[in-house]
Amino acid sequence: MKSQPTRHQLAKAAQMEAQRRINSAAKDAEFVPCGACGGLVFAMGYRIKKLSRLATGQPNDMLFRYESYYCTKCGAEHVSAEAESPLLEGKADEAKE
Numbered sequence: 001m002k003s004q005p006t007r008h009q010l011a012k013a014a015q016m017e018a019q020r021r022i023n024s025a026a027k028d029a030e031f032v033p034c035g036a037c038g039g040l041v042f043a044m045g046y047r048i049k050k051l052s053r054l055a056t057g058q059p060n061d062m063l064f065r066y067e068s069y070y071c072t073k074c075g076a077e078h079v080s081a082e083a084e085s086p087l088l089e090g091k092a093d094e095a096k097e
């Protein structure tokens with residue numbers, strides 16, 4: 001008589017299957033070229049927004065950064081993933097006047 005897999009085991013198996021599919025899809029996918037020059041290598045940068053303390057209700061203004069990529073050949077920004085992948089909240093800066 002077989003014991004039923006636990007929820008945890010099922011979740012883990014589903015996760016492994018998802019990862020396997022992602023790896024397989026990545027192997028078949030093509031590299032995305034720079035829209036401006038066709039370059040294939042990108043470096044990571046950040047776009048930064050300043051959030052007013054008046055808008056956030058926090059004691060200081062804050063910097064909020066978004067990951068972005070730029071072409072190492074021509075410098076064109078590749079993806080503006082703003083609002084789609086906020087990474088980390090920046091540290092509150094010293095808003096002094």
Ligand SMILES: [Zn+2]
Nearest residue numbers: 034037071074
């Ligand atoms: Zn380029």
